[in-house]
Amino acid sequence: LFYMLYLTNVKHVLCFQRVALLVASDIDALCACKILQALFHCDQVQYTLVPVTGWQDLGTAFLEHKEQFRYFVLINCGANVDLLEMLQPDDDSVFFICDTHRPVDVVNVYNETQIKLLIKQDDDLGVPPYDDIFRDEDDEEGGDSGNESDEGSEPSGKRRRFDEVLFCRGSVCHVQYEYHGTSASMMFFELAWVLTKDTKDMLWWAVIGLTDQWVHDKITHMKYVTDIATMQRHVSRHNHRNEDEENSLSIDCMRISFEYDLRLTLYQHWSLYESICNSCYTSCNFKLWTLNGQKKLQEFLADMGLPLKQVRQKFNSMDMSIKENLRDVIEESSNKYGLKDIRIQTFGVHFGFKNRFLASDMVHATAALLESTEKDESDSDNFIKALDSLSRSNLERLHSGIELAKRKLMAIQQTVASCICTNLILSQGPFLYCYLMEGTPDVKLFSKPIALTLVTLSLMVFFDVEKGTVIVVGIPPESETSDKKNFFGRAFEKAAESTSSRTLHDNFDTSIIELKTDDRSKFLDALITLLS
């Protein structure tokens, strides 16, 4: 059932056991994993870390480890399916799940012995009450009084039976949409806080996890702001604890500060001009793929009085006089050009004299490392590299991540520009559809196609040459009031069923699937009829 707080006696049990950590491949999960690893080190709990990328991976990992481990911790995977059904574990296996995917499968919610969910109480779960969907055995037995031979052997006490009929009737709406809850790393940070073992490092990882949800458009703006406020309370608590006029901290200690900073990706590690050109928000609002857009950008820079030579050089080398008021100057001018939200609440960290990073910088760098497409690198190598880049002692890795992220952003921009300019976007009834041909730069670079959402594409298709399959990503339309609930998951499933297309629903996000190229057209037709 639910465990809002990690009870110390449960923790005591884990101290003397070995634990298997199964972690999904997204930044929030990585941050949560780092926090949990730090907690395990404090209490010297032995654990095995297994990165998983999809349901199949999860199944294989479980089969490999089920002999040696009784306790499994799943991070950002497993809550939205009937886990016991899928994995068929022994009766003494216990699963601790901290997953942001919603809706949580009702069987997981109401299982009392084997599945323990770490969820915040006020997260909107919309779980129907127990009686609506489970029918207890007692009711059934009453009706079977005629069957004498079986009654004596049945154990006393209620047994649950998941009643399909009642479930379908009661909660059709419940599983229609998928969305995300509070970030897993924030959950683990709260756990550390309750155990009074929270450190600034953990706080920073929690901030990065939260920022990942925002950067990749998984939560609403309201939720992001609320969570930022929660984090801000922790940050002030930590800052108060250590700063004192008399005994100031060593410069090498980590300092986290609240920043109301610009929404220009990686601008402090790049040049201002490059950052403006390659950030989704600015490039889409200015429409930088058109000549008009370019002109507007030049006007914008001139309006702020920023000479081109300054703006094109590395940010750190810009004149101090320009850097001082940069944020206010940019905000003023952006309002004139219709970019109302150029500034966003976030956090920055600095330690040592040289090292300053914003939370979004870290997210992009780590994401680039996680999904890096260099040859000879397996998924788990990338996972470990990305995990390493989150530690303060691995700054080189972080910097290489930043370089990779820059390349990725530039590739995204070029692709977007070419798609729009060459009219690759087709309107197919209820959605817009864009097909990226073989010639586009490395496909895997685009497994995070969030950049394209701001261009109001609702559906994108990528071509994977090796496997002859296509990756389909469904993204709901972008609007001011959108609650980020994604209906594409169910739509994909139904369309696949009705046309018996060969699909692979392996990703933990049900809105991302793989589809055989040959079935593409009939799948899309089915999808069109479904969504109309």
Added chain:
Amino acid sequence: MDSSEVEFLAEKEMVKIIPNFSLDRIYLIGGDLGPFNPGLPVDVPVWLALNLKQRQKCRIVPPAWMDVEKLEEMRELERKEDTFTPVPSPYYMELTKLLLNYASDNIPKADEIRTLVKDIWDTRIAKLRLSADSFISQLEAHAKLDNLTLMEINTIRAFLLDSLNCMYKLRSNLQPGSSKGQFTDY
């Protein structure tokens, strides 16, 4: 001897910590430790203090000599005297490095302390080099140096011994009629 060995020996020094857990007395081969009660200071060896600190189970109290004013005085004294002045602790350099690496959030004005200790170290090493230089060049037979720490001795050991060996070889070759190899006249 390697500097890491010297650091290992330095970890046996005692330092005061304030634990946040409780544990009865523990009986180790090197001696007894504890009992540990949350909030009450207890003396433990540095290796244990660092381990507990990393597991967030204690707070380290900086030793009495690790204070800006005291270190400033020591530095001035060191600069004035020609010989070596008494050191705050036989392992002052290693302890500074270890404690400032792992527990700099428990030590006030950590950066200044680091600079001051480095200044003291530099002055002493300079004196040591001068002394070694004069010892070798003036072919002295013995020297007496007070108040040197193991780390400083270790720094100069390899050089001093090798150069003295070289000098001995050169000297013994110059003496006519010595049993070691003679120069043939060319």
